[in-house]
Each structure stands twice: as C-alpha cells, then as structure tokens.
Amino acid sequence: MDVALRTQGLEPGVAMDAVDRKQIGGSLKRFGDEIISVDRFFKDTNGPKGSIDKQAVLPIRLRGGKQLALLALRADWFAAISVAAKRARRAVRRHLRKAFRVEKVSLRSLVAEPHFHGVSPS
Numbered sequence: 693m694d695v696a697l698r699t700q701g702l703e704p705g706v707a708m709d710a711v712d713r714k715q716i717g718g719s720l721k722r723f724g725d726e727i728i729s730v731d732r733f734f735k736d737t738n739g740p741k742g743s744i745d746k747q748a749v750l751p752i753r754l755r756g757g758k759q760l761a762l763l764a765l766r767a768d769w770f771a772a773i774s775v776a777a778k779r780a781r782r783a784v785r786r787h788l789r790k791a792f793r794v795e796k797v798s799l800r801s802l803v804a805e806p807h808f809h810g811v812s813p814s
Contacts, residue, residue, distance in 0.1 A: 712773050719781040728753040748772035750780050
C-alpha cells in the first residue's frame with residue numbers, strides 16, 4: 693500500500709505525519725492486499741482564521757480499479773485525520789463485502805424433482 697501526503701495552506705510537521713500514518717495505517721492494514729494506494733490531502737479552507745475548516749481527504753485506489761474518496765471536516769487536524777481514517781475503514785470494508793458477496797438462492801426458487809427408483813412416471 694503506497695501512502696502519499698499533499699497539503700495546501702499549511703506546512704505538515706513530523707508529528708502530524710506520524711500520527712496520520714499511524715491512524716490511516718491502523719485503520720487500513722487489514723485490507724493491505726486490496727488497497728493499491730492512499731493519498732492524503734490536507735487543506736485549511738479559510739486560512740489561519742480558525743473555525744471548523746480543517747479538511748482531510750483520503751482518495752483510496754483499490755485493486756480492480758475501484759476508487760473511493762473520503763472527506764472529513766473538523767476544527768482540529770487530528771480530529772479530521774481520525775474521522776477520515778474511520779470512514780475509510782468502513783467504506784473499504786463495505787465495498788469489499790459487496791464485491792465478494794455470494795448470491796444466495798432461496799429454497800423456494802429451487803424446483804424439487806421427484807426421484808423414481810427404476811420406475812418411469814408414465
């Protein structure tokens with residue numbers, strides 16, 4: 693799983709990168725074979741003014757060409773990262789369950805044929 697970091701409007705610190713990798717890696721490590729890459733985009737939408745404007749976007753490329761994108765908007769960077777990682781885990785798990793779901797056949801749709809032992813039903 694390839695993980696890339698891109699930011700806009702802020703300078704990512706070592707602590708933020710480490711926490712982010714731990715959160716995302718911990719949430720998605722069980723799907724490691726199914727995930728090709730995770731890009732991390734962080735943006736401060738209105739600059740250093742404050743308020744709920746810290747945006748974390750996680751585009752995820754899955755094996756088979758499927759792409760998911762998750763967005764979290766919070767007042768704190770670490771909260772945005774945490775929420776985005778949890779949403780990513782749920783979205784990937786939901787997609788994989790749908791992809792590998794076995795179609796179930798109801799018993800009523802099966803046609804029972806009578807068995808005749810050596811005697812024809814004519």
